[in-house]
Amino acid sequence: MEKLDDRLRAVASFVPAGARVADVGSDHAYLAMYLFTDGGADFVIATDKNEGPCEAARATLRSAGLLEKIPVRCGDGLMALEPGEVDYVCIAGMGGELIAHILNAAPSVFGRLKRVVLQPMNDAPMLRAWLYKNGWHVADESLAEVDGRLYEIIAAEPGTEAVPEPVLLELGPVLCSRKPELYTRHVEERIAKYQRILDGLRRSGHPDIERIREIGAKIREMEGKQW
Known part of the structure; x- marks a missing residue:
């Protein structure tokens, strides 16, 4: 079709x-x-x-x-x-x-x-x-x-x-396990999304330090699942 x-x-x-x-x-x-x-x-x-x-x-x-x-x-x-x-x-x-x-x-x-x-x-x-x-x-x-x-x-x-750990819920537990053809790009797009959020928080006149730490930790976790 x-x-x-x-x-x-x-x-x-x-x-x-x-x-x-x-x-x-x-x-x-x-x-x-x-x-x-x-x-x-x-x-x-x-x-x-x-x-x-x-x-x-x-x-x-x-x-x-x-x-x-x-x-x-x-x-x-x-x-x-x-x-x-x-x-x-x-x-x-x-x-x-x-x-x-x-x-x-x-x-x-x-x-x-x-x-x-x-x-x-x-x-x-x-x-x-x-x-x-x-x-x-x-x-x-x-x-x-x-x-x-x-x-x-x-x-x-x-x-x-x-329940899978939060990073697996974020990226997909089966996707993380099998890493199909588009997987690396999938992770990169997720990381880029949170990096934009992080950059916005850092530019804020009153940055939320706890939220910045939380997002930074999330990015590092996803980077660990990238390959």
Whole structure:
């Protein structure tokens, strides 16, 4: 599928063949269609909160002759799904805080899933911490680049595990372990982000010494995970 970029292909790669899966926040349903036609999923639902994207999804599926095979539902997050109806959920292109809210808002659905595949646009460390706090853990991760921007893809599964140290939540525990192709750049971008924060604190007329020490320590920890 030409319309599926590397970011969404990376999301799809974490959904096994034979899955029953929902693409939450489906927009034009490109990911949902790919999961059904190329990913070997047995059952796919496309959902979105607003009618506009739902109609766009229907148009995409109608033109591909798949509207009867991939239902489109308008509903708020996981609340558009019935408990046990799917085993896998993909949520891509939203903020990490919103993703956590969506998962938390429908415990009867979330609690019966085998895996969630998440691609946060920001706040990935917070999302990882939230998953561990709520009885899930990071089972797999990858990085994708589209138009010069890096994206983190997190595959999480239920099961209580020890919470990784903060630097691993920041960079991704599986990413740190496997160091995939884009990993060094991923770490460098994180370090650069905190270096900008540190520089701003130091230029302040009333610098927060404790915060400066905290950010400096964080940078040194990430430098230690760089290679």
